[in-house]
């Protein structure tokens with residue numbers, strides 16, 4: 017048996033997911049950090065570089081078309097067989113990893129994402145850490161309306177408390193690591209309104225009860241104040257989008273430590289026409305952005321726990337846009353650069369249940385990190401894809417070259 021050889025980078029500034037450590041030596045073997053120690057090496061070659069943990073995006077969708085051909089975004093998923101989709105899922109995940117997003121949580125995944133996650137975890141194919149939440153939503157709910165209304169083949173739906181309980185159990189058996197619910201309509205769903213109620217209180221309570229009984233955190237999509245209030249009252253584990261969060265919710269959000277994934281960029285892009293989807297979606301996004309922005313002013317200073325969650329799907333928000341989202345979060349929430357990086361590394365890792373494995377650079381953690389030009393914890397403007405020097409995912413260089 018040969019042992020995995022150790023690698024190290026000596027004499028480089030390290031930010032460990034919490035604080036700056038100064039000039040350090042980072043050593044790792046396979047997918048394990050061996051040590052992060054102070055270094056006296058004075059490497060001129062490394063002076064302009066630094067190391068930060070791989071990023072954690074708590075809200076992505078990676079089952080879309082991964083190639084360069086122009087395909088219809090909404091019909092491709094329904095005409096493509098599952099066998100083929102799994103390969104696109106793996107390709108999208110690896111694209112994200114090559115951009116330094118080394119942990120992803122897909123918030124509307126199914127058996128396809130779960131298969132890819134297992135293949136990555138077993139090292140059969142190289143790929144990032146992939147967490148998969150199965151959705152429990154109603155007929156005519158946000159999750160149902162990505163498929164045109166007349167189309168007969170649809171994702172699983174749950175229209176009574178019993179059906180909700182059964183669908184949670186289905187996802188638990190399939191290997192999901194979380195559950196996604198909907199507390200309002202959405203932007204890209206076809207034919208609904210952002211303010212529509214999604215499911216009855218009894219259905220929502222049953223889903224949360226069963227998910228928690230089976231150890232699955234519940235992520236709640238909402239674009240309405242009513243949805244935020246239900247999320248807080250019923251004990252969800254994270255709020256997605258958070259439109260409708262206003263100053264009256266801040267104290268409770270902080271007290272309960274509920275994370276909010278703000279998905280700033282995707283709604284901005286749809287609202288301002290940077291990406292075109294449909295007139296319906298653009299009108300909804302404009303409404304969402306106006307309400308969201310009014311409610312988010314001051315929320316960062318009040319201590320609301322925003323974490324990186326982009327809705328990246330490779331089409332409207334591409335893998336790598338996370339860097340711009342992080343800069344946008346720093347600006348929107350009037351955060352320091354370091355606070356914004358915490359939201360994209362150690363705190364996001366905590367939200368997806370991976371705080372002991374990723375998001376922090378220390379002995380025993382997984383070997384996921386980015387070598388980047390600059391000092392992004394001092395200057396958030398350094399968080400740019402063009403500054404990526406190299407990415408190490410599960411101990412392997414997946415893009416760029418390590419500096420020597």
Ligand SMILES: [Zn+2]
Nearest residue numbers: 075077123327
């Ligand atoms: Zn989403």
